[in-house]
Amino acid sequence: MRVFITGGAGFIGSHLADHYVAEGNQVTILDNFSTGSKSNISHLEGKITTTDGDIRNIELVESLTKDADLVLHMAAALGVNTILESPLESMRTNITGSEVVLNAAAKFNKRIIIASTSEIYGKNPNQPLTEVDDRVVGAPQKIRWTYSDAKAIEEAMAFALHQENRLPVTTVRLFNTVGPRQTGRYGMVVPRFVQAALKNEPITIYGDGTQSRVFCHVADAVQAIATMAATDSTIGDVYNVGGTGEVTIKQLAEQVLEVTGSHSEITYTSYSDAYPAGFEDIQRRVPDISKVKLAINWTPTRDLQQIISDIAAQ
């Protein structure tokens, strides 16, 4: 099979590339190396085809889509820092870029998986979150919500293309996916904590640390995505993909110290000191994954301890 991965030099995209190469497929990736890196895919040199380019380039995206059997759309601008520092570029990538990729898949009638996000749900306090739950987001001028809005537009476009053009698309809402190769540079909490712990530097918690998340190992997420791509009954539908075991950010910091044997101290800083104006955090984010379990018989198998030790060992 020929697999085309947008954002294939990124964190999740490069793990998908590993998976499909290992299964004997032909893999082509398109990436502009904005947050992705050559080092994520250097071990695949000679085994994949890499194009350095932008998903907003219609001609390029169409030519790569035409030659593929499966499209995995992972390219996006993400990470709190990226969104807050480059809001226009981020919105253009996530809205215009995704439209280009979806239109190309529709034009050539290709199976496509799009990566959406738990950010879709915004600050909906009703946890755990199921796929039909409402979006509760702040004002558009609070820039952090533009990522959620852009991804919601992408999901809606995919849904409409499925309804009007029979596009064979499945939407995957990823919740806090973590693991080796994820960078801490753009505000991702787990790699940031692990990197600080390994250097015995202070681990800085933003806010009071009572906010909680559920983390999912990237290897589990890749398994879910690949199984969904191979299961036609998921076409036209949307699925949460996330881990199990809710932890507060303070508990996460403590577990990082324990697993890495670090002597780092835990320090706290306010959100207003950590981020530019326009940031609001979410107190809890917990996925309900019963729908994906039922659809593809998938369940995450790696716990937080394994996640932390795999990141520390990379």
Ligand SMILES: NC(=O)c1ccc[n+]([C@@H]2O[C@H](COP(=O)([O-])OP(=O)(O)OC[C@H]3O[C@@H](n4cnc5c(N)ncnc54)[C@H](O)[C@@H]3O)[C@@H](O)[C@H]2O)c1
């Ligand atoms: N990691 C998570 O916890 C998480 C959670 C929810 C959703 N997602 C989604 O999963 C997907 C992959 O995320 P990731 O964590 O691997 O992030 P990532 O930043 O590592 O990967 C995104 C990739 O897209 C590339 N890219 C960005 N803009 C581009 C453009 N205009 N043209 C071509 N390439 C471009 C980047 O260089 C990068 O390689 C994204 O769609 C993201 O929104 C991730």
